[in-house]
Amino acid sequence: MMLDLRAIADFPARVTLEDDASRLDLAASGLAVSGMARVEMDIVRSDNVYYCTGTVECAGRLDCSRCLEPYPVTIRGEIDFSIIETAGGAGFDREAIADTTVVVPVGASSVDITDPVREAILLELPLKPLCRESCRGLCPYCGINRNEQQCNCTMETTDPRWDGLRDLWK
Numbered sequence: 765m766m767l768d769l770r771a772i773a774d775f776p777a778r779v780t781l782e783d784d785a786s787r788l789d790l791a792a793s794g795l796a797v798s799g800m801a802r803v804e805m806d807i808v809r810s811d812n813v814y815y816c817t818g819t820v821e822c823a824g825r826l827d828c829s830r831c832l833e834p835y836p837v838t839i840r841g842e843i844d845f846s847i848i849e850t851a852g853g854a855g856f857d858r859e860a861i862a863d864t865t866v867v868v869p870v871g872a873s874s875v876d877i878t879d880p881v882r883e884a885i886l887l888e889l890p891l892k893p894l895c896r897e898s899c900r901g902l903c904p905y906c907g908i909n910r911n912e913q914q915c916n917c918t919m920e921t922t923d924p925r926w927d928g929l930r931d932l933w934k
């Protein structure tokens with residue numbers, strides 16, 4: 765996702781950006797995005813530093829951690845990063861700057877803000893995605909989706925060694 769700083773005449777500024785969400789490279793996160801990612805942010809300038817705060821929103825699907833079925837989600841993340849324009853040189857130390865900060869050469873027009881936007885979305889992804897709070901998951905014995913069908917496995921099981929496991933699935 766690209767931001768064109770030169771197109772902004774006055775600061776502070778509010779900008780809205782849209783880009784194909786698949787360009788945010790989120791596949792490894794388990795989120796299968798669809799459509800556009802939309803960024804709305806305020807940019808405050810102080811000399812060669814641009815402070816960006818706002819939100820990013822994108823839609824997609826996650827796989828439920830209990831029943832393994834995909835379900836639709838809208839993810840809304842908080843944007844909070846800086847862009848630093850620098851000519852480099854002896855006084856400049858990249859290590860001293862936060863990883864989320866985007867560093868660009870002085871006068872750069874297009875700034876790639878893909879990384880901080882991706883981070884904002886990743887922070888909002890649930891560790892254990894659930895299609896719904898009450899998802900009943902898969903039967904541990906026969907594997908059917910208990911949201912859709914019923915089985916008699918639990919009732920038929922009398923072996924006490926399974927009790928602990930059965931409790932986990934209640």
Ligand SMILES: [Zn+2]
Nearest residue numbers: 828831895899
């Ligand atoms: Zn589920």
Ligand SMILES: [Zn+2]
Nearest residue numbers: 903906915917
């Ligand atoms: Zn079953």
